[in-house]
């Protein structure tokens with residue numbers, strides 16, 4: 001399938017609320033898929049074990065054009081058929097942008113078709129109960145477009161959001177999440193404990209930090225309250241402890257609007273931002289392509305830009 005055909009399929013589904021609901025229900029179970037180099041660990045962690053290449057995309061916020069640019073520029077639709085690539089999306093698919101419905105449909109279509117190759121992580125705009133971001137205009141977009149049925153579509157999407165994994169890892173290499181590690185990690189004895197892995201559900205405070213936190217480059221600060229009103233600002237000590245417990249070298253995350261990418265904590269925390277919608281005033285969408293270990297020696301060389 002080429003990009004044009006993919007786009008037609010997306011627009012066709014977007015044309016009917018029944019089709020969207022069907023896609024949401026068909027793709028829900030694939031979010032916790034294990035197989036072919038992906039291992040899902042409840043309640044929301046994905047291990048990426050075997051792959052030819054790994055691509056990573058930051059926040060899209062309804063920027064369907066940038067998503068399509070990325071798919072065509074990297075020949076992702078072809079590579080998904082030909083090779084064992086993995087594509088990790090770091091969350092924040094909806095709210096703010098002009099084509100939120102098309103963006104979400106695209107990602108669910110890809111996940112449904114390639115459950116072993118697509119990883120859809122949760123952002124703070126795929127919100128848990130009691131932690132709704134501002135704006136959360138996805139619901140208004142749906143109601144405006146589909147009338148009374150819009151609310152039904154929203155409810156189905158909301159349920160799906162609760163099932164999105166909140167973290168992924170390439171063992172020995174990279175930890176992926178939307179915002180940051182939980183600040184209580186300084187007191188944790190194990191990776192599993194710090195991230196609720198193996199439990200029935202993720203602890204609310206842990207999830208809040210994962211979805212909402214931002215790094216701060218101030219060595220003397222362990223962590224501080226965040227101006228966002230949720231999550232924390234986390235200092236280099238928390239990053240070090242996270243890398244140690246998770247057995248990884250880098251944290252790759254989204255959440256902050258930056259010109260493509262930003263490095264914090266001596267290059268150990270990499271922020272990717274991939275939305276070029278006007279509200280952010282950002283002209284470069286950043287993404288990452290990880291090929292082999294050589295690329296990880298200087299991780300900035302794995303970062304590319306769409307301008």
Ligand SMILES: [Mn+2]
Nearest residue numbers: 092123124255
């Ligand atoms: Mn965010």
